[in-house]
Amino acid sequence: MPTTLISIRKARPPQQRRALLEAVHAALVEGIQVPEHDRDVRLQVFAAADWLDGPKLGEDYTLVEISLFPGRGLEAKRALYQALVRRLSAFGIAPAQLRVILHEVPPENWGLRGGIPGSELAAEPKVNVEEVSKA
Numbered sequence: 001m002p003t004t005l006i007s008i009r010k011a012r013p014p015q016q017r018r019a020l021l022e023a024v025h026a027a028l029v030e031g032i033q034v035p036e037h038d039r040d041v042r043l044q045v046f047a048a049a050d051w052l053d054g055p056k057l058g059e060d061y062t063l064v065e066i067s068l069f070p071g072r073g074l075e076a077k078r079a080l081y082q083a084l085v086r087r088l089s090a091f092g093i094a095p096a097q098l099r100v101i102l103h104e105v106p107p108e109n110w111g112l113r114g115g116i117p118g119s120e121l122a123a124e125p126k127v128n129v130e131e132v133s134k135a
Helices: 014-032 074-091 129-134
Strands: 003-008 041-045 062-068 098-104
Touching: 003 014, 014 041, 014 062, 014 074, 062 074, 074 098
Parallel strands: 003 041, 062 098
Antiparallel strands: 003 062
C-alpha cells in the first residue's frame, strides 16, 4: 500500500499527466508486486522558478518518491527502478533525468482506516517479492 508522489517541471496536457500516473502505477505493480487495485499516485508540476537544480538537470527531470512499508529486498527495488525507467522513457524522460527515492516507513508511522496505526492492523498475506521478481 505505498503512496507515491511524482514531481515534474515540464507542463504536460491532462491526458499525458494521467498516462504518466498510470505508467508509474504499472511500474509499482510490475516491480514490487503492488496489487493492481492499490492505487495512490499523485503528480505535482513545478514552474522552473520553483525548483532549484543543478546544471545537468533539465525540464524533463522527474522525481518519484515512494513511501512504503519496509521489507522489500534489493532485487525487488532494482526491478521497480528498471520498470520506472522503461515506462517513463515513453514520455521522453531519459534515465539520467529520473530519480527514485524510496521512503521505508515503519507500519506504526502510518495512520490507516480511520486512525489505526498500521502496526495494529491484521497483516494481509505477504508476497515474497524477492522470489516473484526472480521468476
